Structure formats: structure tokens, C-alpha cells
Amino acid sequence: MTGSNTALAQMVRPSKPKRGASHIMLEDIADSLFRGPAKIGHSIDLLIRDAQAQRMVQAKAIDCIDEIAVPHVLEGPDGVSGLIVFDGVLVDALIEQQTLGRISAAPRVERPVTEIDAALCTGFAASVVAKLAELSVDRRDASALAGFSYVAPQIDRASLSLTMSEKAYDVLRLSLDLGPGLKVGQAILMFPAAVEQVKAAPKKINPDMVEAIQDCELGLLAYLPSVRLPVQTLLSMEPDMLIALPEGILEGAQLRDGRNSMLAKGRIGQIGGCRALRLEGQAVSPSDGPAPIPQMPAENSMNLDATIAGTAMEPLGDLQPVEAGTHGLQESQILSV
Numbered sequence: 001m002t003g004s005n006t007a008l009a010q011m012v013r014p015s016k017p018k019r020g021a022s023h024i025m026l027e028d029i030a031d032s033l034f035r036g037p038a039k040i041g042h043s044i045d046l047l048i049r050d051a052q053a054q055r056m057v058q059a060k061a062i063d064c065i066d067e068i069a070v071p072h073v074l075e076g077p078d079g080v081s082g083l084i085v086f087d088g089v090l091v092d093a094l095i096e097q098q099t100l101g102r103i104s105a106a107p108r109v110e111r112p113v114t115e116i117d118a119a120l121c122t123g124f125a126a127s128v129v130a131k132l133a134e135l136s137v138d139r140r141d142a143s144a145l146a147g148f149s150y151v152a153p154q155i156d157r158a159s160l161s162l163t164m165s166e167k168a169y170d171v172l173r174l175s176l177d178l179g180p181g182l183k184v185g186q187a188i189l190m191f192p193a194a195v196e197q198v199k200a201a202p203k204k205i206n207p208d209m210v211e212a213i214q215d216c217e218l219g220l221l222a223y224l225p226s227v228r229l230p231v232q233t234l235l236s237m238e239p240d241m242l243i244a245l246p247e248g249i250l251e252g253a254q255l256r257d258g259r260n261s262m263l264a265k266g267r268i269g270q271i272g273g274c275r276a277l278r279l280e281g282q283a284v285s286p287s288d289g290p291a292p293i294p295q296m297p298a299e300n301s302m303n304l305d306a307t308i309a310g311t312a313m314e315p316l317g318d319l320q321p322v323e324a325g326t327h328g329l330q331e332s333q334i335l336s337v
Contacts (some may be wrong), residue, residue: 048177058169074155144194170190174189255277
């Protein structure tokens with residue numbers, strides 16, 4: 001039973017939040033984003049007590065917004081959207097500062113936020129976004145956040161889910177101390193998840209392995225173009241029968257590897273009593289794949305591939321032409337019947 005409980009605990013254990021350089025950057029700029037605008041624009045001395053950033057999928061990011069909160073939509077480059085969210089405590093503190101000139105220590109009365117609440121806290125949201133624009137210019141690591149501007153509050157959750165349509169978001173959650181013994185509010189910043197470039201690991205090449213591979217022998221075959229024969233001729237073929245090859249066929253030979261990939265084109269001849277292939281033109285990369293064998297057109301005929309098997313060869317000098325007519329090649333040497 002203990003083993004089953006352990007296995008179950010391993011199955012339901014939450015995965016660690018995904019973090020990267022963008023999340024460290026968000027935590028680093030959190031204090032500058034909120035303290036300056038709060039002090040200069042709203043005469044609020046606040047402190048950042050906690051700042052944690054992580055990556056979340058869209059549904060989970062939306063779910064982390066409290067029911068009593070005011071989200072403000074931000075518009076970024078290429079039509080993407082971001083979000084800055086104030087919880088009910090922070091909204092009340094901003095309203096008290098504007099109406100009373102101070103933040104009271106009175107506990108918050110539980111009530112839903114209204115459009116008036118949202119309108120009264122838009123000034124602070126816009127100030128934070130303006131500070132973000134400054135930091136994205138001053139800090140190279142924050143350049144991915146450049147171009148975001150304040151749009152409007154959005155307290156309709158259904159519309160909010162449609163606006164925040166990216167697959168994943170970088171989410172920064174903050175605890176804001178609004179004064180000793182007064183209030184502690186919560187704020188959230190969301191931006192489309194930063195795409196971090198992953199450098200491909202350099203491929204390590206073993207020079208000994210390269211040398212060993214280059215020393216391996218590679219079997220090559222020389223192919224003549226296909227020959228078309230009437231069906232009657234094919235049916236009457238016998239062992240040791242000679243087949244006359246068309247004139248010019250020796251000029252269209254192909255050199256292929258064991259996978260039937262064409263490596264080069266050439267011309268069949270003979271030197272030192274052995275058949276030889278003189279390569280002509282530019283070699284073909286094996287990655288180009290198998291190439292079709294050239295064919296000699298004729299009516300009412302069938303194809304037979306003419307193959308020159310590998311033989312001992314000497315260094316090539318001037319190739320001598322092979323005999324005319326049968327070209328000195330016996331059927332048993334070039335055809336499998």
C-alpha cells in the first residue's frame with residue numbers, strides 16, 4: 001500500500017515552474033516599475049515585498065487573476081496583448097489616496113469591482129506602463145517588452161479570455177506593501193512568453209573516425225543507358241548470345257554507388273586491356289538521390305539495363321574505343337537474362 005501511495009504522489013506532484021532569463025529580468029525591474037510611478041504620480045510610498053515570475057499556459061495565466069480585481073489591457077507590437085492587474089485591496093488604496101489624500105488601515109469591504117473603480121485606477125496603470133517603456137529602452141535585457149502601451153480596463157472575463165489569445169505568458173506576481181500596518185495589495189503583469197533562442201550544440205567530429213571512413217572501400221558500378229529490344233528478340237535469347245548496342249551508347253555511361261545514387265557521368269572505353277570509364281562534366285551529389293537510367297526510345301520494346309561490372313583498372317591515359325557492333329561486350333558480361 002505504501003508503494004502505491006508513493007507512485008500516486010509521484011504522478012500528481014506538480015512540475016516546477018518554467019523559468020528563464022525573461023523571468024529573472026521581470027523580477028529585477030519590478031521595484032522600478034511600481035515604486036517610482038506610485039511616489040511621483042500618486043504620493044504613495046510602497047514597497048515590493050515579493051516578486052515572482054514564471055511561464056504559464058494561457059488558461060492557467062487567466063485563472064490566477066482573482067475574481068475581485070481590475071485587469072487593464074496593454075497593446076504590444078504586431079497586435080499582441082499584455083495585461084496589468086490590480087486586486088481589490090490595491091484598487092481601494094488607489095481610490096482612497098485620490099479621494100481622502102491618504103490610505104486608511106480599514107479592512108476592505110467585500111464587494112465586486114465596478115467600472116467606476118476601474119476608471120479611478122487607470123492613472124496608476126498607465127504610469128506603470130509608461131515606466132515600462134523607459135526601462136525597455138534603458139535595459140537591453142528588457143527590449144522584448146518595448147512597444148507596449150496602455151489601452152483600457154477590461155473587467156469582463158469572457159472578453160478578457162478572447163483578448164489574451166497567446167498560447168503562453170510570462171507572468172509576474174507582486175505583493176505591494178502600501179504602508180506600515182495599512183494594506184497589502186497584489187498586482188500581476190502578463191506578457192506573451194518570450195521566445196528564447198537556443199543555440200545548437202556544435203557537432204563534435206572525431207578525426208580518427210573521419211579517417212577510418214575515408215579509408216573504407218566503396219563499391220561502384222558503371223551503367224550504360226537502357227536498351228530496348230523487341231519482345232520476340234527477348235524471348236529468343238540464349239546464353240553467350242551477343243547483343244548489338246546502339247551507336248553512341250558508350251557516351252552516356254553513369255557511375256553509381258551501392259544505393260543506386262548517380263555520382264557522375266562518363267564515357268566507356270578500354271585501357272591496358274581493361275574496360276575503363278572516363279568521368280566527364282560535374283560530379284553529382286549523392287544527396288540528389290537515385291537518377292533514372294537514360295533510355296533509347298523504340299516502339300514495341302522492353303527495357304534491359306546494361307551494367308558494366310567493376311574490374312581492375314590502371315591509371316587512365318588516352319582511352320581507346322572498344323570494338324564496333326557488339327563493342328566487345330558479351331551478353332553474359334552485361335546482361336542478366
